[in-house]
Amino acid sequence: MLRLFNTISRQLEEFKPINKEAVGLYTCGPTVYDFAHIGNLRTYIFEDVLKRALVFVGFPVKHVMNITDVGHLTNDSDFGEDKIEKTARLESKKAVDIAAFYTDAFKSDLRKLNISEPTVWCRASEHIAEQIALIKKLEEKGFIYITSDGVYFDTSKVKDYGKLARLNIAGQEEGARVEVNTEKKHSTDFALWKFSPADVKRQMEWESPWGVGFPGWHIECSAMSMKYLGETFDIHAGGVDHVPVHHTNEIAQSEAATGQPFARYWLHGEFLLINEGKMAKSEGNFITLNAVQEKGFDPIVYRFYCLSSHYRSKLNFTWDTLANAKIGWDKFKNKFFSLGRQNGKVDAALLARFQEKVNDDLNMPQAMAVVWDVLKSDLTDFDKRATLIKFDEVLGLGLADLHEAEQAAPAAVVQFAKDRDEARAGKKWKKADELRKKIEELGWLVKDESDASHLKRKE
Ligand code: AMP
Numbered sequence: 001m002l003r004l005f006n007t008i009s010r011q012l013e014e015f016k017p018i019n020k021e022a023v024g025l026y027t028c029g030p031t032v033y034d035f036a037h038i039g040n041l042r043t044y045i046f047e048d049v050l051k052r053a054l055v056f057v058g059f060p061v062k063h064v065m066n067i068t069d070v071g072h073l074t075n076d077s078d079f080g081e082d083k084i085e086k087t088a089r090l091e092s093k094k095a096v097d098i099a100a101f102y103t104d105a106f107k108s109d110l111r112k113l114n115i116s117e118p119t120v121w122c123r124a125s126e127h128i129a130e131q132i133a134l135i136k137k138l139e140e141k142g143f144i145y146i147t148s149d150g151v152y153f154d155t156s157k158v159k160d161y162g163k164l165a166r167l168n169i170a171g172q173e174e175g176a177r178v179e180v181n182t183e184k185k186h187s188t189d190f191a192l193w194k195f196s197p198a199d200v201k202r203q204m205e206w207e208s209p210w211g212v213g214f215p216g217w218h219i220e221c222s223a224m225s226m227k228y229l230g231e232t233f234d235i236h237a238g239g240v241d242h243v244p245v246h247h248t249n250e251i252a253q254s255e256a257a258t259g260q261p262f263a264r265y266w267l268h269g270e271f272l273l274i275n276e277g278k279m280a281k282s283e284g285n286f287i288t289l290n291a292v293q294e295k296g297f298d299p300i301v302y303r304f305y306c307l308s309s310h311y312r313s314k315l316n317f318t319w320d321t322l323a324n325a326k327i328g329w330d331k332f333k334n335k336f337f338s339l340g341r342q343n344g345k346v347d348a349a350l351l352a353r354f355q356e357k358v359n360d361d362l363n364m365p366q367a368m369a370v371v372w373d374v375l376k377s378d379l380t381d382f383d384k385r386a387t388l389i390k391f392d393e394v395l396g397l398g399l400a401d402l403h404e405a406e407q408a409a410p411a412a413v414v415q416f417a418k419d420r421d422e423a424r425a426g427k428k429w430k431k432a433d434e435l436r437k438k439i440e441e442l443g444w445l446v447k448d449e450s451d452a453s454h455l456k457r458k459e
Pocket residue numbers: 028029030031038039040041042043237238239240241242269270271272273278279280
């Protein structure tokens with residue numbers, strides 16, 4: 001029984017899908033105006049583990065992820081410049097080119113981290129009609145009002161507004177700072193559609209029943225999730241920063257439009273911190289996956305590092321703790337390689353223990369402890385290998401492919417090994433022994449298995 005912490009109930013709940021054949025999962029994707037930072041990537045790793053865990057326990061997943069290529073303003077409270085148009089302006093480029101460049105960069109980060117692709121990728125700019133249709137529905141039901149700069153959602157019309165974040169609306173109204181947009185009726189109201197400013201020519205703008213402009217940031221996720229997954233779907237996930245505004249507003253507008261519950265389970269990943277503060281693009285303290293690689297780390301070390309903490313715990317990033325993760329990963333890999341190349345049987349008892357940790361709200365630190373227990377167990381090497389490869393369906397460390405890649409010994413070592421095989425074939429044992437020594441001097445071991453001889457790194 002898979003139990004997940006549902007932000008809406010603040011409780012661990014047994015996960016029961018609407019339809020066992022295809023669990024609907026929507027995860028908020030990147031705003032493609034810059035590289036993702038490793039904080040964002042921590043959230044995508046958590047969501048990947050979630051998806052893999054669902055499949056592992058027998059629920060195939062239909063996963064939808066959006067690409068925000070329009071409408072996300074520099075300030076989440078509906079003012080400021082469109083992030084993508086701003087980068088385009090600063091770099092004298094086309095907005096579409098900026099979006100395409102950072103979308104590719106994002107997908108490349110996902111590949112490096114073994115994060116599996118969603119079933120459906122969807123771009124906000126390609127779903128304008130769906131967003132307009134949703135706003136129209138809200139208009140018909142009386143949830144919108146129009147100001148000089150856009151179409152707004154009236155949050156006072158929704159009786160349970162803020163239920164996800166358990167917002168204290170009354171307290172918020174009183175304590176609200178001076179709003180830039182004085183035409184908003186309530187501080188929690190948000191833009192569904194913004195009009196193109198009279199003095200600036202936007203690169204991305206569309207006709208709408210209310211005037212030329214572009215969609216607000218929240219409406220894209222409601223329109224696209226419901227288009228691909230239905231009005232009510234299973235799981236919506238993202239980082240914790242989305243609880244009070246973005247997800248709160250997605251719920252309000254979706255449920256107002258359909259009269260149906262929106263997502264049934266809300267899962268949120270905690271933040272990656274740096275110097276105990278938030279890692280964010282706006283703080284200018286962010287580290288990209290490329291920077292991690294430039295420091296000499298294999299990107300998968302970052303995934304391994306993230307698995308060492310629970311997704312609902314904050315994680316304070318330092319280069320030293322990443323270096324420790326690398327030591328752990330290297331140690332693990334060497335032990336894994338020493339198991340040889342054949343898969344035996346998956347051990348049922350260890351699998352059951354691993355499964356129990358996965359079922360416990362994706363407890364990866366404890367699942368990793370079971371991984372080390374496999375290595376320490378008295379199973380045969382081949383059974384250990386098979387068991388770890390089974391676990392890797394959730395961990396996503398790429399173990400099955402890793403062996404081959406890591407076997408790539410330097411050319412000199414490979415040549416010595418070849419010569420040694422020949423010497424052995426010709427029963428020249430002394431020569432074979434000398435070659436073994438040469439291989440070992442270069443930091444490698446040669447292991448004779450039934451099928452052939454194999455090289456592995458010395459521990
Ligand atoms: P954004 O591109 O800003 O919309 O963020 C993409 C995803 O990363 C969202 O799910 C955010 O909630 C999440 N996120 C942003 N900053 C962090 C952080 N420091 N640690 C973990 N997740 C984050």
